[in-house]
Amino acid sequence: MNKIRTIDKDSGAVVCDAGCILEELNSQISQHGLLMPIDLGAKGSCHIGGNISTNAGGIRYIKYGSLHGSVLGLEVLPNGKILNNLSTLLKDNTGYNLNQIFIGAEGTLGIITGVSILAAKKPKHNNLIIMGMNSFENVMQTFRKTKSELLEILSAFEYCDNLSMDITLKGLQKPNPFNRFYNYYVFIETSGSNQDHDHEKIMNLFEGLQSSKIIENGIMASDMSQIAKLWELRESMIVAHTKFGDTYTLDLSLPITKADQAVTDLKDYLEKINVYDKTKPYDDSLHYVKCVTGFGHIGDGNLHLNIIVDKYDDSFTATLEKFVFGYVRDLKGSISAEHGVGLLKPDILHYSKSQTAIELMKTIKASIDPKGIMNPYKVLPA
Amino acid sequence: MNKIRTIDKDSGAVVCDAGCILEELNSQISQHGLLMPIDLGAKGSCHIGGNISTNAGGIRYIKYGSLHGSVLGLEVLPNGKILNNLSTLLKDNTGYNLNQIFIGAEGTLGIITGVSILAAKKPKHNNLIIMGMNSFENVMQTFRKTKSELLEILSAFEYCDNLSMDITLKGLQKPNPFNRFYNYYVFIETSGSNQDHDHEKIMNLFEGLQSSKIIENGIMASDMSQIAKLWELRESMIVAHTKFGDTYTLDLSLPITKADQAVTDLKDYLEKINVYDKTKPYDDSLHYVKCVTGFGHIGDGNLHLNIIVDKYDDSFTATLEKFVFGYVRDLKGSISAEHGVGLLKPDILHYSKSQTAIELMKTIKASIDPKGIMNPYKVLPA
Numbered sequence: 001m002n003k004i005r006t007i008d009k010d011s012g013a014v015v016c017d018a019g020c021i022l023e024e025l026n027s028q029i030s031q032h033g034l035l036m037p038i039d040l041g042a043k044g045s046c047h048i049g050g051n052i053s054t055n056a057g058g059i060r061y062i063k064y065g066s067l068h069g070s071v072l073g074l075e076v077l078p079n080g081k082i083l084n085n086l087s088t089l090l091k092d093n094t095g096y097n098l099n100q101i102f103i104g105a106e107g108t109l110g111i112i113t114g115v116s117i118l119a120a121k122k123p124k125h126n127n128l129i130i131m132g133m134n135s136f137e138n139v140m141q142t143f144r145k146t147k148s149e150l151l152e153i154l155s156a157f158e159y160c161d162n163l164s165m166d167i168t169l170k171g172l173q174k175p176n177p178f179n180r181f182y183n184y185y186v187f188i189e190t191s192g193s194n195q196d197h198d199h200e201k202i203m204n205l206f207e208g209l210q211s212s213k214i215i216e217n218g219i220m221a222s223d224m225s226q227i228a229k230l231w232e233l234r235e236s237m238i239v240a241h242t243k244f245g246d247t248y249t250l251d252l253s254l255p256i257t258k259a260d261q262a263v264t265d266l267k268d269y270l271e272k273i274n275v276y277d278k279t280k281p282y283d284d285s286l287h288y289v290k291c292v293t294g295f296g297h298i299g300d301g302n303l304h305l306n307i308i309v310d311k312y313d314d315s316f317t318a319t320l321e322k323f324v325f326g327y328v329r330d331l332k333g334s335i336s337a338e339h340g341v342g343l344l345k346p347d348i349l350h351y352s353k354s355q356t357a358i359e360l361m362k363t364i365k366a367s368i369d370p371k372g373i374m375n376p377y378k379v380l381p382a
Numbered sequence: 383m384n385k386i387r388t389i390d391k392d393s394g395a396v397v398c399d400a401g402c403i404l405e406e407l408n409s410q411i412s413q414h415g416l417l418m419p420i421d422l423g424a425k426g427s428c429h430i431g432g433n434i435s436t437n438a439g440g441i442r443y444i445k446y447g448s449l450h451g452s453v454l455g456l457e458v459l460p461n462g463k464i465l466n467n468l469s470t471l472l473k474d475n476t477g478y479n480l481n482q483i484f485i486g487a488e489g490t491l492g493i494i495t496g497v498s499i500l501a502a503k504k505p506k507h508n509n510l511i512i513m514g515m516n517s518f519e520n521v522m523q524t525f526r527k528t529k530s531e532l533l534e535i536l537s538a539f540e541y542c543d544n545l546s547m548d549i550t551l552k553g554l555q556k557p558n559p560f561n562r563f564y565n566y567y568v569f570i571e572t573s574g575s576n577q578d579h580d581h582e583k584i585m586n587l588f589e590g591l592q593s594s595k596i597i598e599n600g601i602m603a604s605d606m607s608q609i610a611k612l613w614e615l616r617e618s619m620i621v622a623h624t625k626f627g628d629t630y631t632l633d634l635s636l637p638i639t640k641a642d643q644a645v646t647d648l649k650d651y652l653e654k655i656n657v658y659d660k661t662k663p664y665d666d667s668l669h670y671v672k673c674v675t676g677f678g679h680i681g682d683g684n685l686h687l688n689i690i691v692d693k694y695d696d697s698f699t700a701t702l703e704k705f706v707f708g709y710v711r712d713l714k715g716s717i718s719a720e721h722g723v724g725l726l727k728p729d730i731l732h733y734s735k736s737q738t739a740i741e742l743m744k745t746i747k748a749s750i751d752p753k754g755i756m757n758p759y760k761v762l763p764a
Binding site: 339 | 716
């Protein structure tokens with residue numbers, strides 16, 4: 001269950017078992033000049049079949065888009081019959097695209113056993129830039145200028161607030177890459193074919209951002225080991241948080257410009273209900289909530305909102321979710337951007353989906369899995 | 383039914399009525415620095431709702447990928463109820479992605495009335511290069527080098543054979559852009575943010591291809607009106623064919639390297655059954671079949687295989703389809719890459735799809751449209 005079956009170097013179509021580990025898969029196809037169109041912190045342990053079942057997102061979504069676009073075919077076991085739809089064709093308009101309904105269905109419609117996915121051409125050069133800035137408005141200004149000026153070489157754009165960075169550096173015991181802290185940081189990755197061209201574009205962007213006072217400082221890594229070291233800061237943020245207490249990690253989709261306001265509004269709410277004091281340092285607070293942080297994929301409008309507490313508590317969970325999910329619903333956002341529904345969220349699906357939509361999901365579930373034996377109790381409410 | 387409802391300049395999410403004409407939609411959003419992720423010859427008359435219902439492909443597929451990746455939300459009328467799934471979120475993992483089953487379903491599951499689609503950032507500069515070469519092997523060599531060297535700026539890679547070009551120039555009464563004919567041509571489009579960088583990459587590619595004798599000649603257009611003029615040759619190929627007789631236009635997916643062999647094999651077969659003589663010029667042949675041509679989207683393995691005949695004939699249609707569809711099935715290709723199934727192909731779906739897959743499609747159709755009133759007799763066999 002962890003073998004690559006075929007690789008088409010011309011088209012980029014890779015067919016493999018569902019049990020291939022993402023990082024190993026990527027390392028094997030990279031020998032053929034290809035790159036997996038998905039990358040995420042858990043790459044060393046997650047399986048490609050699971051990535052597809054949960055419709056994973058990750059840090060290169062802004063460049064390579066959704067798995068709905070890059071999955072070419074699936075081999076699925078719904079209800080005892082093998083559906084071999086392992087096409088390697090980039091285009092195929094013969095009937096309904098059945099693969100699509102299994103992407104993100106979390107195994108509730110069938111078990112994915114094989115995968116055909118469109119790998120990207122591996123870029124020749126990467127660069128990673130981290131910039132420090134004063135305000136979230138500066139983050140948005142940097143995002144807009146970066147999207148415009150780095151256009152075709154932009155492969156990731158992530159942001160974090162000061163507290164996320166502080167906790168990550170302390171939690172991982174890493175030195176601060178800058179000589180001070182900034183209120184906000186962005187991580188920008190480029191992928192291109194000509195390092196001179198890429199450097200020129202990056203330097204132009206950097207100088208423009210600095211001369212217009214949008215950013216305070218920036219550092220750039222161009223060799224793979226330096227890049228990996230800096231990416232680790234971003235990829236280990238959740239792990240670092242958990243060193244300071246039980247951590248709620250909410251995974252929200254909302255309009256990009258509202259990401260930081262959501263963090264502020266949650267802090268205000270938690271102060272109002274007397275479980276938090278934002279003037280107290282997270283490692284020296286007597287309140288139940290130690291801190292609230294925000295980071296995430298700005299390019300995709302995906303905020304990871306994190307709350308470190310003394311200890312998980314059911315009553316607080318309910319209070320927290322009621323506030324945050326209502327907040328997200330009012331912004332027409334999603335209560336689960338890339339982490340899925342699983343066992344925990346079926347009953348709160350209505351925050352993000354209409355009754356008509358949920359009914360249609362149930363209709364599809366009933367038609368494909370009439371006995372309800374595929375991954376029961378998950379995704380859909382009873 | 384032809385209004386843009388909202389545009390989010392930061393994320394690129396565009397929400398509009400299904401009746402918007404693709405070209406007008408593109409022209410309106412381009413004022414906001416955005417570009418539709420789909421482009422095709424019929425853009426002046428086709429509707430975005432139809433593009434999505436038929437899962438249209440087109441010439442920029444190699445850059446922006448499938449509509450399954452760029453459609454963010456749909457408003458659909460299945461069976462009397464409005465399913466408002468018009469999300470503008472790039473990521474949303476709450477339940478099954480219902481939008482996906484309506485993409486390419488050709489209206490058989492519901493009528494699309496509204497669309498939310500992720501537009502791309504509009505590039506600052508485009509270039510179009512046409513190259514002439516001796517063999518299809520040269521086309522493949524050019525494709526591989528282009529994909530590697532133009533990587534992030536490559537936005538289209540099309541090929542045509544000599545006969546397609548000849549017929550197109552004569553049919554449209556256009557001058558030959560070269561001073562002679564070549565056996566094969568490729569059309570390469572670039573989209574980038576820095577014209578100097580793009581030109582340098584293109585010139586490096588061009589010199590490499592010329593010095594290694596892969597190509598014979600090439601021309602490049604960099605201003606929009608020149609580019610449009612040259613693109614017209616490619617976009618009007620089918621129209622030009624129809625000036626010389628009734629034209630069968632088959633739309634096939636198959637392994638990229640086999641595209642030209644398929645054209646040759648069909649010619650041989652038609653000679654064998656005595657309806658064609660490939661030594662006779664297409665405008666001066668006494669045979670039923672005047673000529674067979676091939677062109678298409680090499681980057682997507684999508685061949686348009688065209689047969690000009692005296693007059694459409696049911697018996698010949700059956701003979702032709704039996705040969706070609708069997709040929710494509712043996713290569714694990716698809717009998718309809720981007721043109722869909724419609725009324726004509728339900729009974730031959732089995733050439734591209736397994737019985738299990740067709741049964742599952744029928745199950746889904748029956749569950750969503752139990753009375754069978756949505757676009758009946760289309761897509762699925764009875």
